[in-house]
Amino acid sequence: MTTTDRIMYLIIVGAGRIGNRVIELATGDGHEVVVIEKNTDLAEQTSSNYDCLVINDDASKMDVLEEAGLEKADALITTTNDDSTNLLVMMLGRRYAVPRLLSSVREPDHISLFDELEIDFVESPHRLNGEFLYKTIQRPGIKDYMRLDGGAEIVEIKLAEESSLIGLTILEAIESEKIADDLIIVAIYRHGELIIPRGNTTFEAGDTVTVLSKEGIGKDIIQTLKTQ
Structure with missing residues (x-):
């Protein structure tokens, strides 16, 4: 399935x-x-x-x-x-x-x-x-997708206003287990500008987030970024 x-x-x-x-x-x-x-x-x-x-x-x-x-x-x-x-x-x-x-x-x-x-x-x-x-x-919501050798995947997805990540820093999102610690936030595009993310970078509604997952991007990851 x-x-x-x-x-x-x-x-x-x-x-x-x-x-x-x-x-x-x-x-x-x-x-x-x-x-x-x-x-x-x-x-x-x-x-x-x-x-x-x-x-x-x-x-x-x-x-x-x-x-x-x-x-x-x-x-x-x-x-x-x-x-x-x-x-x-x-x-x-x-x-x-x-x-x-x-x-x-x-x-x-x-x-x-x-x-x-x-x-x-x-x-x-x-x-x-x-x-x-x-x-x-x-996976509705994906803006771009790339599959890498070994099963890893990179996707771009736009953060919805309902996302529970809004207002959290990347570090806070990891500590609260809203995103897995093996999920890498590669880049954030905000208002047409590229942000190189750090632990204290805060998620905002409308951000286009580039995510790398070694195990592949599953439904749970997409759902977290969009809503929940």
Whole structure:
């Protein structure tokens, strides 16, 4: 079982390099996955390689998304090379009130369109990878993600106003066991400025905190940073 603590129903649009990685991770974790891929060769390859339903059609058509089970989807992820297709699919997902919408964005000029719809997206090329998309679906609130050798992970997450860390110093948070002592606060971005954290650095609402964990960033860590 993954950090979501339950099996999710995921619709993944696009089975190229990025989509393929998302499919690999999601099916490997036992989630119920439906893939929509317009390219016949990619669709057949995906069907052969993974335990998932593959629909060889155009995801920008409402009836195709309905066939994929949009009304019961926990998340809709678009990974195509066409931003217009990605945007349209996200709009249709919004119409069906899909709980999580996440898309890749190829052209920086198109970012504002996704931002206006309040859709989670991966915009910069170095972050445009399937693992980041999948981790974002698993762990809402993550702003950036990197996996290191040996299982360690680095994430960026924005501190919510409800977080119990607000007003505490890093040392106080460790002493009160709100964050584990083996969790390293690498950096804090506040009002666009980089803060190199020390033991007496105080957490503030809205801080974007970069965290390193040797054992990987679990649900409990994300929840602590966001709320609790």
